[in-house]
Amino acid sequence: MARGGQGLARVAVVVRAGAAPLWWLGVLAAGIGVLVPGVTGRRIGVLAGAGLFVVAAAVVGYARRKRYTALARGAARAGKYDVLQDRAVTVRTWRRGHRWWLLAAFAAALAGSFAVPAAGGMLLAGTGTGLRLKAAWLGRRERADEALLWVRVDWLARGGAPAGKPVKGYRSTGIAAGDAAPGGARRRTAELV
Structure with missing residues (x-):
């Protein structure tokens, strides 16, 4: 980067990047899993899956909030030469880096359907929902503080x-910087004008 600037990615966008693939892969795995009678039967599988969905959404949505809050509280202003990464680039980079994990989770959810139908898929979908809830929480925090949160790209590449x-x-x-709204969603055209 020029003159000591850093590449920065939006925190909420990184959190939200996994929500859609996990949700859709979970829905697909649950849909296929319902077709398999499994060891426990469909009714027990769906009920267990519903419980797993709620638990996963809650755990993922509330996990590490203290860490996020502490990092946000100590956030320094971005420098003049820092480069703000586009939302699409951040999402694409995260999904490329995690594609094998996503496919492995999908395969595990499908395989689990032979024991407990639909439960694994609903667990995946709950994880995606939890990420969406966490991104929404970050968005509310960003609006309240009137500051968008960014993380260095090189730190993301390591962890x-x-x-x-x-x-x-x-x-x-x-609050107006970058091309993503608070919470990591795309900015509407009206917000850009």
Whole structure:
């Protein structure tokens, strides 16, 4: 980067990047899993899956909130030469880096359907929902603080998680910076004008 600047990715976008693939792979695995009678039967499988969905969404949605809060509280202002990564680039990079994990989770959910139909798929979908809830929580925090949170790309490359051990701190910008709204969603055209 020029003159000591860093490449920065939005924290909420990184969190949200896994939500859609996990949700859709979970729904697909659960749909296929319902077709298999399994050891426990469909009714027990679906009920167990519903419980796993709720638990996974809650656990993933609330996990590491203290760490995110501490990093956000100590966020330094982004520098003049820092490069803000586009939302699409951040999402694409995360999904490419985790594609084998996503496929392995999908395969495990399908294989689990022979024992407990649909439960593995609903667990995956719950994980995706939890990531979406965490991104929404980050978005509410960003709106309240009127500052978007960013993490260095090189720290993400080492650990993959926006609140992992390699991450030493966040950077912040004004609420209008970048091409993603608070919470990591795409900005609407009206917001850009």
